[in-house]
Amino acid sequence: xxxxxxxxxxxxxxxxxxxxxxxxxxxxxxxxxxxxxxxxxxxxxxxxxxxxxxxxxxxxxxxxxxxxxxxxxxxxxxxxxxxxxxxxxxxxxxxxxxxxxxxxxxxxxxxxxxxxxxxxxxxxxxxxxxxxxxxxxxxxxxxxxxxxxxxxxxxxxxxxxxxxxxxxxxxxxxxxxxxxxxxxxxxxxxxxxxxxxxxxxxxxxxxxxxxxxxxxxxxxxxxxxxxxxxxxxxxxxxxxxxxxxxxxxxxxxxxxxxxxxxxxxxxxxxxxxxxxxxxxxxxxxxxxxxxxxxxxxxxxxxxxxxxxxxxxxxxxxxxxxxxxxxxxxxxxxxxxxxxxxxxxxxxxxxxxxxxxxxxxxxxxxxxxxxxxxxxxxxxxxxxxxxxxxxxxxxxxxxxxxxxxx
Numbered sequence: 001x002x003x004x005x006x007x008x009x010x011x012x013x014x015x016x017x018x019x020x021x022x023x024x025x026x027x028x029x030x031x032x033x034x035x036x037x038x039x040x041x042x043x044x045x046x047x048x049x050x051x052x053x054x055x056x057x058x059x060x061x062x063x064x065x066x067x068x069x070x071x072x073x074x075x076x077x078x079x080x081x082x083x084x085x086x087x088x089x090x091x092x093x094x095x096x097x098x099x100x101x102x103x104x105x106x107x108x109x110x111x112x113x114x115x116x117x118x119x120x121x122x123x124x125x126x127x128x129x130x131x132x133x134x135x136x137x138x139x140x141x142x143x144x145x146x147x148x149x150x151x152x153x154x155x156x157x158x159x160x161x162x163x164x165x166x167x168x169x170x171x172x173x174x175x176x177x178x179x180x181x182x183x184x185x186x187x188x189x190x191x192x193x194x195x196x197x198x199x200x201x202x203x204x205x206x207x208x209x210x211x212x213x214x215x216x217x218x219x220x221x222x223x224x225x226x227x228x229x230x231x232x233x234x235x236x237x238x239x240x241x242x243x244x245x246x247x248x249x250x251x252x253x254x255x256x257x258x259x260x261x262x263x264x265x266x267x268x269x270x271x272x273x274x275x276x277x278x279x280x281x282x283x284x285x286x287x288x289x290x291x292x293x294x295x296x297x298x299x300x301x302x303x304x305x306x307x308x309x310x311x312x313x314x315x316x317x318x319x320x321x322x323x324x325x326x327x328x329x330x331x332x333x334x335x336x337x338x339x340x341x342x343x344x345x346x347x348x349x350x351x352x353x354x355x356x357x358x359x360x361x362x363x364x365x366x367x368x369x370x371x372x373x374x375x376x377x378x379x380x381x382x383x384x385x386x387x388x389x390x391x392x393x394x395x396x397x398x399x400x401x402x403x404x405x
Contacts, residue, residue, distance in 0.1 A: 006324065007344065007345070010346070011301040011320075011361075026380070036341055037364045046390070048062065056347070057254070072228070073154070075223035076092075077227055079095060082250070094221045098111050099143065099219070109161035109306070112216075118204045140249050141248070153180055155180065157176075158222035159172035163356075195219040204216070235259070240291075241293070242291060277327070300316040307354070345362075364383070
């Protein structure tokens with residue numbers, strides 16, 4: 001048996017009045033997802049343990065079966081693995097967005113989805129002006145970058161910028177959770193303020209403003225941690241060779257620590273214009289080859305939710321159905337070895353909230369030879385009636401993979 005998880009980031013939502021009281025998933029035309037659902041079994045999964053914020057890093061680690069108090073070290077340390085950046089003892093790593101601030105308020109968390117090339121220029125500039133023997137910036141993708149501080153303390157309270165659009169930035173600046181972390185918090189706040197002094201006049205931002213685009217006029221570090229120690233999925237579940245396919249450094253980093261091999265896809269952006277067909281083909285090629293487990297991550301629904309754009313979210317769900325699920329289903333039907341297909345979001349990203357919530361997410365597992373339940377259309381409401389019930393934390397991955405032990 002081989003396995004593929006299709007992770008539709010942030011796809012779950014709340015009813016939208018403009019969609020007739022339906023969620024974007026309910027309103028979307030998803031014949032392939034519904035067909036797979038009707039051939040499998042459904043349930044709901046709570047992916048955010050008590051006491052944790054509903055970030056993708058928490059939800060992904062949870063749904064893959066990891067014990068958060070044991071392994072969680074923040075988002076930055078996970079992204080560092082994907083970027084090939086080592087974390088030495090005594091170093092703290094954190095995600096570092098470049099964001100847009102307007103009238104002293106956080107306008108958006110992405111600087112208007114700045115391009116990779118523009119962002120790389122700005123990160124190089126920040127290293128020229130702000131880096132020293134303790135501080136270093138590392139370029140990532142679009143607005144997602146990394147900051148490392150030698151001798152830093154992770155016990156700093158951060159507010160993710162995507163959680164607080166429209167909020168005065170001064171109200172959500174980082175602060176120390178203990179006296180020992182005060183120097184680190186003060187250093188990070190100083191870096192934020194200094195970035196706001198130098199970034200607006202950079203040629204990249206002058207050009208963006210002239211073109212009517214949002215400038216990347218501030219950094220925003222968050223989710224700090226040290227190097228994590230995680231058992232691999234092979235160690236825990238006895239699976240064979242595994243792959244992770246994602247445009248997002250965080251997800252690739254989690255996959256690497258989980259023992260999965262990253263597969264890069266040209267044109268994969270993490271946005272609504274991502275190369276859906278290329279990601280699907282990469283997953284098919286892996287399953288037809290010598291990979292036994294594929295984790296295919298698609299970020300687009302989450303970004304649409306953060307933008308509060310329910311029409312776009314409905315459209316990207318339909319793209320996932322036709323451009324990802326359909327070719328995978330068709331290819332799997334022709335394979336000699338049976339393949340179990342599972343699909344789920346990591347967390348909801350309701351368009352009304354424009355940020356993540358901790359509500360349970362729907363999932364299905366379509367396992368060859370297994371008797372399906374009565375659910376024929378996959379969405380947040382119908383999944384509650386599925387035969388797999390209401391699971392939490394490691395319940396999903398245990399159910400999916402324990403048969404390999």
